Amino acid sequence: QTVVTQEPSLTVSPGGTVTLTCASSTGAVTSGYYPNWFQQKPGQAPRALIYSTSNKHTWTPARFSGSLLGGKAALTLSGVQPEDEAEYYCLLYDGGAWVFGGGTKLTVL
Amino acid sequence: QVQLVESGGGVVQPGGSLRLSCAASGFTFSNYGMHWVRQAPGKGLEWVAFIRYDGSNKYYADSVKGRFTISRDTSKNTLYLQMNSLRAEDTAVYYCAKSPQSVDFDYWGQGILVTVSS
Numbered sequence: 001q002t003v004v005t006q007e008p009s010l011t012v013s014p015g016g017t018v019t020l021t022c023a024s025s026t027g028a029v030t031s032g033y034y035p036n037w038f039q040q041k042p043g044q045a046p047r048a049l050i051y052s053t054s055n056k057h058t059w060t061p062a063r064f065s066g067s068l069l070g071g072k073a074a075l076t077l078s079g080v081q082p083e084d085e086a087e088y089y090c091l092l093y094d095g096g097a098w099v100f101g102g103g104t105k106l107t108v109l
Numbered sequence: 110q111v112q113l114v115e116s117g118g119g120v121v122q123p124g125g126s127l128r129l130s131c132a133a134s135g136f137t138f139s140n141y142g143m144h145w146v147r148q149a150p151g152k153g154l155e156w157v158a159f160i161r162y163d164g165s166n167k168y169y170a171d172s173v174k175g176r177f178t179i180s181r182d183t184s185k186n187t188l189y190l191q192m193n194s195l196r197a198e199d200t201a202v203y204y205c206a207k208s209p210q211s212v213d214f215d216y217w218g219q220g221i222l223v224t225v226s227s
Binding site for chain 1: 146153154155159170204213214215217219
C-alpha cells in the first residue's frame with residue numbers, strides 16, 4: 001500500500017510564499033498519479049483546490065498553483081492571506097485506489 | 110448549483126450495519142463517478158470507495174473491502190454506502206464527493222457522523 005507523505009506543519013507570514021509537497025513511498029510522483037489538493041478548515045468539509053497536478057477549479061483563488069517538483073507533487077501559495085490558514089491534503093491516484101497524505105497544517109503568522 | 114447531502118449516520122454497535130445515502134442535485138448524476146471519503150475524529154482524510162458513472166466498476170480501500178459496498182441509484186440521484194461488520198475504527202465523518210474525471214474530485218458533501226460504540 002502506497003504511503004503519501006506531507007510536511008506535518010508549515011508557517012508562513014502574510015503576503016509570503018510557501019510550497020507544500022506530497023511524496024509517494026513508491027517513488028517519484030508523476031502526472032500519472034493525478035495529484036489533487038484540498039483545503040480543510042476546522043469544522044468544515046474539505047474543499048478541492050487543484051486536480052490532475054496543476055488544474056484549478058473555477059473557485060480556486062489565483063494565488064494557489066500546483067506542480068511537480070523534485071519528484072513530488074507541490075502546492076504553492078503566493079501572496080498568502082490570513083484566511084489561507086488551514087489543513088491541506090494531497091491525494092494520489094494509485095491504479096484503482098486513492099491515497100491521501102497525512103495533511104499539512106499551514107499557519108499564517 | 111451542485112449539492113451533495115449525506116444522511117443515514119448515527120450510533121451503531123460493533124458488528125452492526127448502517128447504510129449511508131448521498132442525495133445529489135444540480136448536475137447529471139448518471140454522468141459522473143462518485144467517491145466516499147471518511148475522517149476519524151481529529152485525524153486526516155481516508156479514501157473509502159469509488160463507483161464509476163455507470164456502476165460498472167467499484168473500488169475499495171483495503172480497510173473496508175469485504176465489509177462495505179458502494180452503489181448508486183440513478184433514478185433517485187442517490188449514492189449509497191452499505192456498511193456491515195462495523196468496528197470501532199470505522200467511527201468517522203463520512204463524506205461523499207463527485208468525481209469529474211474518475212481520478213479527480215470536485216464537489217463534496219457536508220459529511221455525516223458514524224459512531225461505532227457499545
